Structure formats: C-alpha cells, structure tokens
Amino acid sequence: xxxxxxxENYLETIFILNNRGNKVRSIDIVNELGLSxxxxxxxxxxxxxxxYIAIDNSGHITLTESGKKIAETMYxxxxxxxxxxxxxxxxxxxxxxxACKIEHCISEQTFLAIKNFTNK
Numbered sequence: 455x456x457x458x459x460x461x462e463n464y465l466e467t468i469f470i471l472n473n474r475g476n477k478v479r480s481i482d483i484v485n486e487l488g489l490s491x492x493x494x495x496x497x498x499x500x501x502x503x504x505x506y507i508a509i510d511n512s513g514h515i516t517l518t519e520s521g522k523k524i525a526e527t528m529y530x531x532x533x534x535x536x537x538x539x540x541x542x543x544x545x546x547x548x549x550x551x552x553a554c555k556i557e558h559c560i561s562e563q564t565f566l567a568i569k570n571f572t573n574k
Contacts, residue, residue, distance in 0.1 A: 463558075
C-alpha cells in the first residue's frame, strides 16, 4: 500500500493526538501541524475517501484499520530513526526534524536493518 508523504503525516498526527487521550478534530490537526484550515479540510476529505479515517457527526476523527496501520508504521519509524540520530550525536530538535523526512523515503529493508541493529 503506497501513500503520499502528506497523507502519512496526517495519519501519524491523528495517531499521536489520539494517543494523548484527545478526541481529534480538524482544528487540532491545524494547530499541531501549523497548516491552514482549508488545507486540512481537503486532506481529511481525501483520507476519508480512501477509507483511512472516519469522521462522526461531531467532527471527531478516528483512524480506520488501514489508516491506523500506516500511522503506526510511520510513528515507529519516526521514533527509531530519531533515537538513532540522537545516539550518534545529532541534537534532539534536528534529529526529530530529520527523522520526519527520512521515515517517508526509507525502504522497508533498510528500516528493518536499522531496527534490528538497534535491538542488539
């Protein structure tokens, strides 16, 4: 299943906000990512059409199984890659920023090798 980087970022953000114990609305995503309301609204429509999210009558956004799988994958990649970068001397802020970029373009094979290496 191939998704665009922006879709992965939205799904990961919904996952993170949800894990904080919040009911997620579009405005929460706007505030978290610093994007415009129209941009987030269009993205939510596209994610809903692809069955990655569901939006109830109150505007609360939840991940579907397929959306949650993508979000969990991106979140795991983000955590592991940022930890590796920090462990080799990259400052935390830069590591988090760079991990956000790397997590979307790294192959599954390379990510698994990094993950296995960090588990040793």
